[in-house]
Amino acid sequence: MNVTATLFGQMITFIVFVWFVKAYLWEPLTDAMESRTKKISDGLAAAEQGQKKIEQATIEFSTRIDEAKTKASGIINNAESKSKNIVEEARATAKEEAQKIAKTSSQQLEQEINAAREALKADVAALSLLCAEKIITKEVDKNMHDQIISEVLDK
Amino acid sequence: MDNKAPATDNPVEYIQHHLTPLASGEGFWRINIDTMFFSILLASIVMFIAYRVGKTVSAGAPTGMQNVLESLMDFVNSLVKEAFPKPNKIVGPIGLTIFVWVLLMNAMDLIPVDLLPKLADMVGIHYLKVVPTTDPHTTFAMALSIFILCIYYNVKIKGFGGYMKSFMVHPFGIYLAPINFVLTLVEELAKPLSLALRLFGNMFTGELVFLLIALLPWYIIPIPGSLWAIFHILVITLQAFIFMVLTIMYISMASEESH
Numbered sequence: 001m002n003v004t005a006t007l008f009g010q011m012i013t014f015i016v017f018v019w020f021v022k023a024y025l026w027e028p029l030t031d032a033m034e035s036r037t038k039k040i041s042d043g044l045a046a047a048e049q050g051q052k053k054i055e056q057a058t059i060e061f062s063t064r065i066d067e068a069k070t071k072a073s074g075i076i077n078n079a080e081s082k083s084k085n086i087v088e089e090a091r092a093t094a095k096e097e098a099q100k101i102a103k104t105s106s107q108q109l110e111q112e113i114n115a116a117r118e119a120l121k122a123d124v125a126a127l128s129l130l131c132a133e134k135i136i137t138k139e140v141d142k143n144m145h146d147q148i149i150s151e152v153l154d155k
Numbered sequence: 156m157d158n159k160a161p162a163t164d165n166p167v168e169y170i171q172h173h174l175t176p177l178a179s180g181e182g183f184w185r186i187n188i189d190t191m192f193f194s195i196l197l198a199s200i201v202m203f204i205a206y207r208v209g210k211t212v213s214a215g216a217p218t219g220m221q222n223v224l225e226s227l228m229d230f231v232n233s234l235v236k237e238a239f240p241k242p243n244k245i246v247g248p249i250g251l252t253i254f255v256w257v258l259l260m261n262a263m264d265l266i267p268v269d270l271l272p273k274l275a276d277m278v279g280i281h282y283l284k285v286v287p288t289t290d291p292h293t294t295f296a297m298a299l300s301i302f303i304l305c306i307y308y309n310v311k312i313k314g315f316g317g318y319m320k321s322f323m324v325h326p327f328g329i330y331l332a333p334i335n336f337v338l339t340l341v342e343e344l345a346k347p348l349s350l351a352l353r354l355f356g357n358m359f360t361g362e363l364v365f366l367l368i369a370l371l372p373w374y375i376i377p378i379p380g381s382l383w384a385i386f387h388i389l390v391i392t393l394q395a396f397i398f399m400v401l402t403i404m405y406i407s408m409a410s411e412e413s414h
Binding site for chain 2: 003004005006007008009010011013014015016017018020021022024025026028029030031032033035036039
């Protein structure tokens with residue numbers, strides 16, 4: 001081998017080639033690969049976070065459900081006791097009312113009976129007075145006889 | 156092919172003919188046109204592909220050629236990272252370029268030895284050496300470029316004085332400075348020389364064996380020819396790899412702090 005232009009030509013070719021590969025392939029590819037690495041690691045981190053969030057959400061969900069369940073059963077119990085109370089109350093008031101009604105009606109009845117009795121008394125008194133008047137019109141003092149008759153009637 | 160008979164009649168001439176480069180000019184301005192043509196052609200193909208991939212490069216899922224080049228890059232990068240404690244911007248591209256270029260130039264070896272010269276002969280070109288790496292100019296060009304880069308790094312990292320000092324004190328200490336100087340000089344010069352000659356020697360002998368096989372009768376050629384070609388795939392890749400690894404090693408040694 002002699003030192004010829006071929007050697008220098010090849011050297012120049014080599015240098016240009018290296019420069020070209022560096023500028024147009026190596027650097028953009030390196031950048032792309034780096035950004036891809038970043039993207040992938042970001043994505044993995046995001047996925048992990050998502051997983052964590054899901055776990056948290058699951059836990060929260062189950063606690064909420066438990067809460068709701070206890071609340072619901074509390075509400076149901078409340079409602080049941082309330083309804084019992086209401087029924088009881090209703091029963092009590094109904095009883096009272098019925099008693100009241102019975103009471104008043106019996107009182108009324110008594111009053112009516114009494115009134116009737118009074119009326120009858122008066123009627124009988126008047127009637128017997130009339131009879132007596134008719135029988136002994138002239139000889140009997142009305143007032144005396146009234147007294148006697150009411151005494152009899154009272155007995 | 157009809158030149159088989161004359162070839163076997165005069166094997167020395169046949170081989171010499173095949174190993175004569177297509178050259179023009181005299182003395183310093185002697186240019187091996189075939190070497191230049193094929194090496195620049197292969198470099199251009201790679202540059203074209205590199206340009207296209209570099210233009211459309213995407214950070215998303217890589218496809219097609221980008222995949223190939225990315226795995227090559229990773230391969231080179233892992234070697235560079237092993238050798239270099241500090242990140243170095245130029246070694247990676249050099250390694251990749253060397254590997255691809257040497258691999259492709261070596262691979263020209265696998266084209267049947269008579270095919271391209273015969274075609275060239277038909278259009279009036281009578282000498283053609285197809286494999287650029289069988290031309291020592293190519294291998295020495297790369298080795299010298301790397302040698303110059305090594306000197307640059309030596310001077311840059313150690314300083315000119317430090318670099319000179321490393322010539323004086325290794326391997327026997329400062330009291331045997333002259334001997335040290337000669338030894339280190341030989342050691343330093345042996346690096347590019349061995350780098351260039353290894354590749355050249357391997358490819359040259361490989362080509363020679365192909366030529367010798369081509370001299371055999373046509374009915375025998377396929378067996379040793381295919382065997383040698385298959386074996387040569389290994390040699391081609393291995394030589395390209397060795398050239399790249401040694402380049403990375405030499406540059407890494409040059410950019411080490413003085414010890």
